[in-house]
Amino acid sequence: xxxxxxxxxxxxxxxxxxxxxxxxxxxxxxxxxxxxxxxxxxxxxxxxxxxxxxxxxxxxxxxxxxxxxxxxxxxxxxxxxxxxxxxxxxxxxxxxxxxxxxxxxxxxxxxxxxxxxxxxxxxxxxxxxxxxxxxxxxxxxxxxxxxxxxxxxxxxxxxxxxxxxxxxxxxxxxxxxxxxxxxxxxxxxxxxxxxxxxxxxxxxxxxxxxxxxxxxxxxxxxxxxxxxxxxxxxxxxxxxxxxxxxxxxxxxxxxxxxxxxxxxxxxxxxxxxxxxxxxxxxxxxxxxxxxxxxxxxxxxxxxxxxxxxxxxxxxxxxxxxxxxxxxxxxxxxxxxxxxxxxxxxxxxxxxxxxxxxxxxxxxxxxxxxxxxxxxxxxxxxxxxxxxxxxxxxxxxxxxxxxxxxxxxxxxxxxxxxxxxxxxxxxxxxxxxxxxxxxxxxxxxxxxxxxxxxxxxxxxxxxxxxxxxxxxxxxxxxxxxxxxxxxxxxxxxxxxxxxxxxxxxxxxxxxxxxxxxxxxxxxxxxxxxxxxxxxxxxxxxxxxxxxxxxxxxxxxxxxxxxxxxxxxxxxxxxxxxxxxxxxxxxxxxxxxxxxxxxxxxxxxxxxxxxxxxxxxxxxxxxxxxxxxxxxxxxxxxxx
RNA sequence: GCCGGCGUAGCUCAGUCGGUAGAGCAGCUGAUUCGUAAUCAGCAGGUCAGCGGUUCAAUUCCGCUCGCCGGCUCCA
Numbered sequence: 050x051x052x053x054x055x056x057x058x059x060x061x062x063x064x065x066x067x068x069x070x071x072x073x074x075x076x077x078x079x080x081x082x083x084x085x086x087x088x089x090x091x092x093x094x095x096x097x098x099x100x101x102x103x104x105x106x107x108x109x110x111x112x113x114x115x116x117x118x119x120x121x122x123x124x125x126x127x128x129x130x131x132x133x134x135x136x137x138x139x140x141x142x143x144x145x146x147x148x149x150x151x152x153x154x155x156x157x158x159x160x161x162x163x164x165x166x167x168x169x170x171x172x173x174x175x176x177x178x179x180x181x182x183x184x185x186x187x188x189x190x191x192x193x194x195x196x197x198x199x200x201x202x203x204x205x206x207x208x209x210x211x212x213x214x215x216x217x218x219x220x221x222x223x224x225x226x227x228x229x230x231x232x233x234x235x236x237x238x239x240x241x242x243x244x245x246x247x248x249x250x251x252x253x254x255x256x257x258x259x260x261x262x263x264x265x266x267x268x269x270x271x272x273x274x275x276x277x278x279x280x281x282x283x284x285x286x287x288x289x290x291x292x293x294x295x296x297x298x299x300x301x302x303x304x305x306x307x308x309x310x311x312x313x314x315x316x317x318x319x320x321x322x323x324x325x326x327x328x329x330x331x332x333x334x335x336x337x338x339x340x341x342x343x344x345x346x347x348x349x350x351x352x353x354x355x356x357x358x359x360x361x362x363x364x365x366x367x368x369x370x371x372x373x374x375x376x377x378x379x380x381x382x383x384x385x386x387x388x389x390x391x392x393x394x395x396x397x398x399x400x401x402x403x404x405x406x407x408x409x410x411x412x413x414x415x416x417x418x419x420x421x422x423x424x425x426x427x428x429x430x431x432x433x434x435x436x437x438x439x440x441x442x443x444x445x446x447x448x449x450x451x452x453x454x455x456x457x458x459x460x461x462x463x464x465x466x467x468x469x470x471x472x473x474x475x476x477x478x479x480x481x482x483x484x485x486x487x488x489x490x491x492x493x494x495x496x497x498x499x500x501x502x503x504x505x506x507x508x509x510x511x512x513x514x515x516x517x518x519x520x521x522x523x524x525x526x527x528x529x530x531x532x533x534x535x536x537x538x539x540x541x542x543x544x545x546x547x548x549x550x551x552x553x554x555x556x557x558x559x560x561x562x563x564x565x566x567x568x569x570x571x572x573x574x575x576x577x578x579x580x581x582x583x584x585x586x587x588x589x590x591x592x593x594x595x596x597x598x599x600x601x602x603x604x605x606x607x608x609x610x611x612x613x614x615x616x617x618x619x620x621x622x623x624x625x626x627x628x629x630x631x632x633x634x635x636x637x638x639x640x641x642x643x644x645x646x647x648x649x650x651x652x653x654x655x656x657x658x659x660x661x662x663x664x665x666x667x668x669x670x671x672x673x674x675x676x677x678x679x680x681x682x683x684x685x686x687x
Numbered sequence: 688g689c690c691g692g693c694g695u696a697g698c699u700c701a702g703u704c705g706g707u708a709g710a711g712c713a714g715c716u717g718a719u720u721c722g723u724a725a726u727c728a729g730c731a732g733g734u735c736a737g738c739g740g741u742u743c744a745a746u747u748c749c750g751c752u753c754g755c756c757g758g759c760u761c762c763a
Contacts, residue, residue: 147761154762159691162757205763214763225763246758247690254759258690261758289756293698302736302754410688412759591720618720626724640722652723 052103069096070232073108083110085236086119086229093119095184095229111268121146123182123231124240124266125153130222131171132157132262141224142201142250142259149276150265154248156201157260165242168262172240179235180220184228186213192225201250239273240266282517288569289416295574295632297582298417298565306414306421308562313582316611318565320580322402324454324678325426325558332447334398334428339380341404345370350535351379360407377403378529378554381429382536385550390540395550396432396440402561403427417566424561431538431550437483438490441509441526444555445491448511448524451557455568456680459513459524463488464501471505472530480528480551481507505531511557515571523559523567528552574632575654579678584671585635586613588624598639608668629654634682635671654682 053061053072061075069089073081073096087094088107093115100106109116125144128151132139136157144153187195189206192214196202202225206214217226219234231237241264248261267273292298297314300307310318326336342364348354353361353375362373374380381399390397406422413419432440445461452459463484466477484507488495495509502508511524529552532538539547558564568580578584585605589598595616605612613633615624621638628636636652642660643650649667652658670684 143762145762152761161691202763209763212763216763227763244757245691248759249689251762252759254689258759260690263758300755305754411754412688412690415756588723590722593720618718620719620721620726621723622721623725624723629724636723638723642722650722656723658723 051100053100054103054105056105056107063100066099066101068099069094069106069108072100072106080108080110083112084108085111085116085231093229095182096232097181097183117267118146119229119231120236120266120268121151122226122228123234124237124264125151126182126217126219126222126224126226126230127172127175127234127237127240128168128242128262128264129153129155129224130175130219131168133222134171135168140199140201143205144224150243150263152261152263154250154259154261156250156257159247160245160260160262162242162245165245169240169242172237175220175234176237176240177235178220179233180222181233182217182219182230184215184217184230186215189214192216195223196225236268237266238268239270240264241273241277279517283519283570286517286570286573287416288418288566291569291574292417292566294630295569295582297569300416304422305411306409306419308417308420308422314565316582317568317576317580318561321558321561321565321568324579325402325451328447328451329398329400329428332398332443334400337381337384337399337401339374339377339384339401339403341406342371342373343380345372347379347383348372351382351532352535353379360409362406362408373406374403375405375407377401377405377425377427378429378532379536381427382532382538385429385431386536386538390431390550392433392540392542392548395540396430396436398428398430400426400428417562417569420560420562423563425556426558426561428555430553430555431533431540432553433540433542433548434479434483434551437480437528437551438487440553441484441487442490444526444553445487445509448557452511452513454678454680455571457513457515457571459511460520461488461491461493461495462498462510462512463495464498464503464508464510466507467500467502467504469504470502476530477507480530484509484526484528503527503529505529513567515567516573519570521563521567523564524555524557525559526553526555529554575682576632576634577674577678577680577682578634578671578684579675581632581634582611583613583631583633584611584675585637586615586628586631586633587637587639588615588621588628589639590621592616592618594639594641594644597644601637601639608672610668610671625652635684651684653684659685 051063051066053063063072069087070081073084084096086096086109088109089100089104109119122145125146129141129144132155139155139157142154142156144151189209192206193203196206205225215226215228216223217228217230242262243265244263246261248259250256250259265276267276295313296311297317298308298310301309345354357375361375364371381401384399385397402424404422404424409419409421414421430440448459465481488509506528508525508527510522512520512522514520533549533552538550540550542548587598587602589595598614598616602612602614615628617624625636632654634654638650638652640650646661647664649662649664650658650660651662651667674684
């Protein structure tokens with residue numbers, strides 16, 4: 050007799066030891082059909098598991114988010130089964146569920162995406178067969194016998210100490226796995242293999258190169274299609290495509306990983322930084338600038354020479370070694386250290402738009418998202434210990450103001466002391482407490498990543514969410530207990546003694562190049578007016594009106610508009626189409642009526658046209674939109 | 688850096704089972720003068736990424752180099 054308690058506190062008693070499936074069916078047949086797994090006393094289990102003793106049981110149905118994770122894991126097994134059928138010599142390693150899908154690392158001949166369809170066909174057969182998925186527990190020695198020809202699995206088993214060792218069987222296939230899994234392979238209704246790449250066994254370059262096959266799966270075709278549409282939408286927004294289509298930036302073989310910004314890209318860039326400077330000025334920051342290239346001794350002192358040298362560009366001048374800065378902080382330390390400081394001056398908030406170079410591996414470069422030369426919107430804040438909470442709170446408020454201007458939402462994550470770290474327990478406690486209390490005072494929820502901090506201090510990371518729901522880590526606020534020590538920085542306290550200042554590094558955009566790329570994708574190239582490289586374009590409907598349009602252009606330039614004129618002998622339709630493809634927010638068609646009445650006809654990117662707008666109204670609306678940095682494009686809404 | 692894929696006109700792409708290339712768009716010239724997403728015609732445009740090898744002949748086959756794309760963090 051076992052007594053089962055459900056999440057809603059209702060109870061049910063069963064004779065013998067029922068399986069999860071028995072219990073689910075006792076609720077209703079329909080419910081049981083939707084169940085994929087369960088939790089017994091908060092531990093995940095298969096529906097086929099027997100409930101041995103009184104327990105709290107929660108069923109996981111296809112509506113629960115965990116169900117997808119289980120589905121992914123089962124789909125990985127289905128894929129592995131299909132591959133073993135098709136490639137006899139393949140040796141399985143690991144195959145976890147990941148965000149948005151799953152992968153399996155397999156030691157096998159190299160395959161390409163062209164091989165996907167035949168694997169998918171085999172997977173479909175396995176799904177259709179609806180093989181029941183059964184769990185069995187074996188001893189370590191039994192497992193070793195079972196896997197005598199599977200070197201990778203043997204290695205994994207040898208690392209399992211104390212845990213129960215379980216296998217999952219479906220048809221002729223069996224795999225070492227913790228589970229849980231779906232009741233049968235028939236649940237894997239909608240799946241797709243997405244990519245293949247190389248990966249190393251145990252992520253170690255010196256070990257066997259494996260094939261990593263990625264896939265995704267859903268409980269219905271509809272959800273799969275939705276996900277594939279999302280990928281398609283992301284592809285359309287790709288900043289590398291839009292960057293060249295909209296003439297914003299480019300890359301050249303002569304400087305791999307180092308972007309060139311075009312005139313139009315620079316309009317956006319400069320707007321971004323003008324805004325950034327306004328906000329920082331208002332928040333009490335000063336701006337500094339330090340050299341790009343500094344003497345080796347500085348990098349030895351900062352610790353970069355020892356820890357970061359592989360990523361640094363170096364050069365020898367007059368027999369002396371220099372390094373191009375990969376970070377701005379050591380230069381910032383020199384500025385602080387050049388004269389004594391009083392406790393009354395603190396906090397000092399020294400911002401720096403610093404250009405840094407980092408020699409990233411060639412294979413990781415990716416558009417503006419991963420580059421070798423970029424600018425950080427850095428700031429180094431020097432303060433007294435009693436100012437930590439207030440300063441962090443101030444940064445969080447600044448972060449919120451800036452991101453919201455772009456219509457970006459964000460969440461915060463706190464990373465605490467890692468195993469390998471410098472500084473005393475007391476310092477860490479004070480620093481972490483400072484961050485934590487600032488976060489608490491700020492009020493929004495935050496996630497804690499235990500042990501994920503930098504070796505020199507705890508940090509808060511800011512993750513933004515873009516228009517199609519993707520998240521990006523941009524901002525970071527890091528307490529640094531190392532550099533002030535290394536550079537022997539101090540301030541004179543009220544007690545007339547020397548004290549070590551607390552230092553934080555923080556960025557909000559992070560890499561300006563990367564943030565630029567994120568904005569391109571976030572807005573899909575349709576920038577709000579204040580950021581748009583070109584505000585408006587004049588489109589005379591015939592050549593005779595070109596002169597008048599040209600006068601308007603000069604007049605509008607004087608009003609501070611970024612204005613262009615399309616006076617080609619093309620049809621109006623053609624000019625509109627081209628302006629539309631260039632994502633120019635405002636198209637001003639100039640015809641006879643506009644000249645006679647001195648008004649404007651304004652077409653916006655959504656295709657709507659407003660006639661008879663006075664010049665005055667047009668300028669007012671544009672100026673208000675630009676000045677208030679409205680995040681939407683429609684100048685006729687407020 | 689490693690694995691796999693790719694590199695043909697400014698862009699998107701076709702093509703050559705080895706006999707030195709073709710379309711659309713963009714550009715230029717001319718005609719057209721147009722009221723809200725492509726007017727028409729003509730012209731021009733290429734060391735087929737670079738270097739080397741095989742061959743009577745290489746853009747094509749082979750090797751190397753460079754660059755780009757997808758991965759290389761997710762742990763049975």
